[in-house]
Amino acid sequence: MAGATGLTRATVSALVDDLIAGALLAEVDPAPRSGAGRPAAGLRPAADGPAGLGLEINVDYRAACVVDLTGTVRHHLVEAGDQRGPGSLDGLTRLAARALRLARAEGLTVAGAALAVPGLVSAGGVVRVAPNLGWQDVAVGSQLHGLPLMVDNEANLAALSELGTGDLPPSFVYISGEIGIGAGIVLNGALYRGVRGWSGEIGHIPIDSAGPRCRCGARGCLEQYAGQEAMLSAAGVTSVESLAGADLTVAGTALGTAIATVVNLLDVDTVVLGGIYAPLLPGLHDAIDAEIARRVLTADWSPVRLRAATLGPDAAVRGAAGAVLRGVLDDPAAYLAR
Helix, strand or coil: HHHHHHHCHHHHHHHHHHHCCCCCEEEECCCCCCCCCCCEEEEEECCCCCCEEEEEEECCEEEEEEECCCCEEEEEEEEEEECCCHHHHHHHHHHHHHHHHHHHCCCCCEEEEEEEEEEEECCCCCCEEEEEEEEEEEEEECCCCEEEEEEHHHHHHHHHHHHCCCCCCEEEEEEECCEEEEEEEECCEECCCCCCCCCCCCCCEEECCCCCCCCCCEECCCCHHHHHHHHHHHCCCCCHHHHHHHHCHHHHHHHHHHHHHHHHHHHCCCCEEEEEHHHHHHHHHHHHHHHHHCCCCCCCCCCEEEECCCHHHHHHHHHHHHHHHHHHCCCCHHHHHH
């Protein structure tokens, strides 16, 4: 480590001691060594050190999870129910308190919390608009149960979570299908947020200007054809599980049209489908692929890969917890000072 950083051995040793004392690193038995000298002790992230509290609120559920520095999910809680209206924050606060009690009972120190929401988020934790939740200028705040709280779009956090699996190219688009549809755009390994941080609202790409009215106020948005409620209504079923055997051509065609628009604009070659789209990809694939072949200018010589999300419906809440831990790892000195 000293050679790689240019620091002296004494400095590296002192820094490592500080990280061990702060429960950021833990020592492991050294690997066997055949040469002369004492083998150096191994190091790994501390499983009993700081943890991140991830929270998610969506139209029909709220969730919380606690993830430790090794990436292990220590607790995962989900409560079903209608979350429309800002009053749903009270239930989320109670769920967060429950997750904190479970984490602290295991001796974990929760470093902070992050909330994933299906909407446009401004600085200071203000959700400017989340049409499917019925939120307009809802101030979530920057503290929760005495912890620093960050708020971000759920598709952005899900995309970062998928990127962290290490099984994707450095540039891709993650599309989250729930009652609403959002996208997280990753370019060259970094999340693209746009000028004001509001990129990725793929659910409001117009499919038919004369189509049904959307919650955003416009007509014919993608959500009205490929959102969860639209798909259930078109199939005449009441559960997402029942969609697996339904004809999803209309949803797939609309989704393929929107994906082709994004691919033509951004020149990415991989699209990851998450949320309810992950398990439904076999039924959606052919219709999506047909639209990509028809509409993407480079499709003949540069195919677009469609993939189901590795983390499935848990990607956003796990991404929220991961965002807390990235903050710790990016600036461990600031964390230790707290």
